[in-house]
Each structure stands twice: as structure tokens, then as C-alpha cells.
Amino acid sequence: MSQYVYGVDIGGTTVKIGLFSIGGELLDKWEITTRTDDGGSLILSDIAKSIDENLTTKGIDKADVKGVGMGVPGPVREDGTVLKCVNLGWGVFNAADELSGLIGLPVKVGNDANMAALGEYWQGGGKGHHSIIMVTLGTGVGGGIIIDGKMLAGVNGAGGEIGHMTIDLNEQDVCNCGKKGCLEQYASATGIVRLANKALNDSDKPSKLREVKYISAKEIFDAAKSGDEIAVGLVEEHGKRLGYALANISCVVDPEVFVIGGGVSKAGEILLDAAKKYYQQYAFHACKNTGFELAKLGNDAGMYGGAAAVL
Numbered sequence: 001m002s003q004y005v006y007g008v009d010i011g012g013t014t015v016k017i018g019l020f021s022i023g024g025e026l027l028d029k030w031e032i033t034t035r036t037d038d039g040g041s042l043i044l045s046d047i048a049k050s051i052d053e054n055l056t057t058k059g060i061d062k063a064d065v066k067g068v069g070m071g072v073p074g075p076v077r078e079d080g081t082v083l084k085c086v087n088l089g090w091g092v093f094n095a096a097d098e099l100s101g102l103i104g105l106p107v108k109v110g111n112d113a114n115m116a117a118l119g120e121y122w123q124g125g126g127k128g129h130h131s132i133i134m135v136t137l138g139t140g141v142g143g144g145i146i147i148d149g150k151m152l153a154g155v156n157g158a159g160g161e162i163g164h165m166t167i168d169l170n171e172q173d174v175c176n177c178g179k180k181g182c183l184e185q186y187a188s189a190t191g192i193v194r195l196a197n198k199a200l201n202d203s204d205k206p207s208k209l210r211e212v213k214y215i216s217a218k219e220i221f222d223a224a225k226s227g228d229e230i231a232v233g234l235v236e237e238h239g240k241r242l243g244y245a246l247a248n249i250s251c252v253v254d255p256e257v258f259v260i261g262g263g264v265s266k267a268g269e270i271l272l273d274a275a276k277k278y279y280q281q282y283a284f285h286a287c288k289n290t291g292f293e294l295a296k297l298g299n300d301a302g303m304y305g306g307a308a309a310v311l
Helices: 044-058 094-103 113-122 188-199 217-225 229-253 262-266 269-280 298-310
Strands: 004-010 016-020 025-031 065-072 081-085 089-093 107-111 130-136 143-145 259-260 291-294
Touching: 004 044, 004 113, 004 262, 016 044, 016 094, 016 229, 016 298, 025 044, 025 269, 065 130, 081 094, 089 094, 089 188, 089 269, 094 107, 094 291, 107 113, 107 229, 113 143, 113 259, 130 229, 130 262, 143 188, 143 259, 188 229, 217 269, 217 298, 229 269, 259 269, 259 298, 262 269, 262 291, 269 291
Parallel strands: 004 065, 065 107, 130 259, 259 291
Antiparallel strands: 004 016, 016 025, 081 089, 130 143
């Protein structure tokens, strides 16, 4: 009977790999370099080699391993076909079949944000709930949707791309995706910094942010916590945009809880309070009691999700 499972999270710089018991305990974790040269052709063989080395070190027989679950930064079909991962140099191919052939174990592959959502559902901020939406606020805005314990990836693997919901029809700046007015342009770390620079340019009000050479999302939330007027306004605007978007999502999905993760979520309760306030304002009456939780697994969420996908 299988006793172990591996979770893999491929990033643009490093690949995080974790060995888990089938009960959800993280037994070992490590990183290897993501070699994106030669079109990323070495990445899967590097992963297979690294897991094989771990099996040898731990004295684990492959017969005791249920499989390998892997998150990748791009859309993935249900059969494990990757539909281009630009940051890795990958085109369209079945990554699940290829890695399975290299390592001799069953492999499940999914989008990295969806895998992070599955990880938080399994052992993190969404644990104990049946339906959650994970929102990752980092350089961009990602998401993952878990309904009755199943990941909603969509036909093209784009389910959960909530960062590219259009929430402002009047926006003139272009999002990285090529559209205008995406949630990502306001709620991401880069988005709130963009808003901060605009606010400082459009006002003569004193602000601690004027003393900062390179403004970050952390600087903005820290300044807001100390009562800085411009920073408080920026946090309110962030909460308004995020709360509005989540209220619209709840009309479609009606989750039990929103789990907020990513680097921006380290701001903590000040971020949740603003988002919840505006969520309450915009949400359909039947959805007003949806919970809000901070993510708990940090950068390990993708590994946990990979393991959970196999289980």
C-alpha cells in the first residue's frame, strides 16, 4: 500500500520538491535550479533525477510511492497537456506523460495557482471547508477554485485566472495580459505601487511614502498602519477593488471561504478588513457571510497542492 507522495512546484528560478506521507505530513523538502536554457528541455529530467536521488537517500521503494503532483506556471489541460509556459520556454506538450516516463511513477500536472489553492484546501487556510477560492496577491494576481474538493481548471486551464477579470472599463493603462482594467492592475503588489505613485503625483499631502526611494506594497501597508493619510486611502482603494471582484465571483461560485495568500497578504488583518468591508457592500445578500482567511502554507502551498492532486 502506498505510503508516500511527492509534490513539485516549478518556478521560474527554482523548483520546490516535497516528500509527503499520504496523511499530509511534509517529511522532506528541497529546491533545485530551474534550468530554462535549451527551451526548458532539462527541467523534467532534473526533477526526475532529484526525486530518484531522494528515494535512494530515504531508502524508499517506488512501489510505496503513490505518484508525483506538479504545478507549472501556465495553463494545463486535465490530461496534463501544458499549453505553453513562457517563463520556462515550454510549448505545447504533455508534461504528465513525459515526467511519468522519466520517473516510472504516475504524474498529475496542474496550473501552479490551482495547485496552491488545492494545497491550502488540503492542509492550509481552507482546511475543513468543502469549497474555497484561493486568491494570490503577489507580483500579479492569481487564483484557484476548489468546489466540493475538486479543482476547477476549465477547458483551457484558465479557471481561476481572477487577476484578469475586468473591473474598470475606464482604465487607460494596459495590463501585462494585453487587456485594460484587470484586477491585477490594482490588487497586485505592482498594482498598489502603481496607484501609490499616481496618488503621490496627484497630491501635495505629506506622506511617509515620499521618503521612500523605492515604494513597495509592504511600505504602503506599514504606512497605513501608522495612520498615514495617503497610505490609508490606498489600502481602502485596494480593499474596494478586491472586495468588488470577490463579490462578483461569489455570485457564480458561492464558496465557503476566500483564502488570501501571496506576498501582499503578509500585511495581515488590515488587508482582510478592507476587503471584507467592501465585499459586504457589493455581495449578493445570500453570499454575504462568506469567510475570509489568510493562507497558511506560504511558498510551500504549491508542493502541498501537487501532493493533494495525486491523492
